[in-house]
Amino acid sequence: MEKTTLNRFFLNQSDSFERLRVIDWMLNPVNDIALKAWMKENWDLLSEYDTSVEPDIDKIWFKLQESIKKEMAEATIATSHSLHKNTFIIRKLFLYASAAAIIVLVVGSYLFFKMSDANNHDDNLIAYGKNVIIEQNNSLVNKVIKLEDGTTVTLNPHSIFYYPTHFINGKREVALKGNAFFQVAKNPEKPFFVYANNIVTKVLGTSFTILTNPTTKEVSVSVHTGRVQVFEKNSASQSAFNEKVLTSNGVIITANQEAIYSNTKNDFQTTLIPVPLPLTNIKENEKSFDFERTNLPDVIGKIQRVYGVEIVMENENFNKCIFSGELNKENLFEKLDIICTAINASYEVSGTKILIKGKGCN
Numbered sequence: 001m002e003k004t005t006l007n008r009f010f011l012n013q014s015d016s017f018e019r020l021r022v023i024d025w026m027l028n029p030v031n032d033i034a035l036k037a038w039m040k041e042n043w044d045l046l047s048e049y050d051t052s053v054e055p056d057i058d059k060i061w062f063k064l065q066e067s068i069k070k071e072m073a074e075a076t077i078a079t080s081h082s083l084h085k086n087t088f089i090i091r092k093l094f095l096y097a098s099a100a101a102i103i104v105l106v107v108g109s110y111l112f113f114k115m116s117d118a119n120n121h122d123d124n125l126i127a128y129g130k131n132v133i134i135e136q137n138n139s140l141v142n143k144v145i146k147l148e149d150g151t152t153v154t155l156n157p158h159s160i161f162y163y164p165t166h167f168i169n170g171k172r173e174v175a176l177k178g179n180a181f182f183q184v185a186k187n188p189e190k191p192f193f194v195y196a197n198n199i200v201t202k203v204l205g206t207s208f209t210i211l212t213n214p215t216t217k218e219v220s221v222s223v224h225t226g227r228v229q230v231f232e233k234n235s236a237s238q239s240a241f242n243e244k245v246l247t248s249n250g251v252i253i254t255a256n257q258e259a260i261y262s263n264t265k266n267d268f269q270t271t272l273i274p275v276p277l278p279l280t281n282i283k284e285n286e287k288s289f290d291f292e293r294t295n296l297p298d299v300i301g302k303i304q305r306v307y308g309v310e311i312v313m314e315n316e317n318f319n320k321c322i323f324s325g326e327l328n329k330e331n332l333f334e335k336l337d338i339i340c341t342a343i344n345a346s347y348e349v350s351g352t353k354i355l356i357k358g359k360g361c362n
Contacts, residue, residue: 001025006038124175124195124233128164135161137178147174150185151192176210183207195233199250199261202229217263222273223253225280230259230268255279255308257352270352276332278306289327289335296321299339300356307332310353317360318343 001022009022025031125132137143137155145153147163149172155161159178167173167190175195184192186205194201196210197219206226212219221230231250251268253259256276260269278287287306291299296318300311309332313319321343327335336347336354345358 001034003038125162125164125173127169131165133163133165149187152183154181156180179211181209198233198263200231200233218260220258220260222258223255225255227252227254272309272349272352276307276309279308282306291323291325293322293324296323296343299323303335312353312355314355314357315360318356321361
């Protein structure tokens with residue numbers, strides 16, 4: 001049985017046919033080991049929030065089997081009085097539904113218990129004691145959370161957010177498991193720290209997105225406005241924060257830039273976000289990209305100013321190039337595609353810079 005199929009079943013996303021197939025598979029003792037492995041794998045996803053006690057898989061599995069046997073026996077007695085002897089298929093479906101309900105109840109309840117137990121604390125916010133609020137988004141839509149300082153956090157589905165009722169010690173600290181968009185209220189006197197897996201993001205007032213990959217444990221921070229510092233958690237665990245420590249153990253990224261932390265390499269890779277947007281301080285009348293026989297350096301210069309992205313031309317012959325065209329509807333990379341086609345060039349993203357390559361113009 002594929003893991004994705006089991007995931008859909010326990011998330012109640014399977015159709016009727018698939019549910020019957022999964023139930024039939026689960027009730028076959030031959031598949032016990034595979035089902036236990038799936039259960040353990042899903043419980044392990046929560047282990048980083050509860051490392052004190054390992055889940056007793058065998059004990060839970062035994063209780064699960066006993067519950068199924070009991071439910072099946074009771075269901076058999078009930079259906080023997082109400083169903084005709086020729087309605088074997090209906091009886092089987094009824095029994096399957098009863099057993100499946102027990103499986104979902106036991107597994108779902110245990111997962112919820114583990115998650116709830118995990119949510120009772122976060123080591124990064126230990127200084128706040130019990131004054132920590134846990135927001136868990138179990139819905140299929142984003143959840144907006146307002147903090148006391150005016151900061152807005154948009155929490156993605158299946159994500160958990162920790163924050164104190166009141167910020168103390170001259171800084172604002174929160175923790176995240178999963179994905180969220182932050183719009184941080186400006187307060188130079190109280191920097192804002194977000195703990196996510198092995199990294200910490202520090203800002204004064206800006207907007208950014210944090211995404212975590214549950215499989216690779218990679219964390220990416222994408223800046224929409226302003227500037228942020230991203231650094232490893234171990235360097236942030238020191239008793240005193242200072243600019244030298246933060247900048248020497250991490251990276252600084254600005255609007256339209258992204259930092260990706262590799263959990264295996266313990267380092268950061270910086271690049272541009274997939275779709276860079278014009279900077280928020282750029283006025284509407286400055287976003288016009290209508291060029292008529294304009295020198296290429298002027299075209300590239302305007303793109304750099306609007307998007308805050310550094311673009312480097314490979315050789316001086318590009319200064320001789322002339323470009324004409326209207327590029328108001330295209331995003332940054334689409335603009336560069338059109339320009340490079342017109343001057344027989346190409347471009348590549350190198351870190352947070354863009355390099356235009358080619359022979360240039362005569």
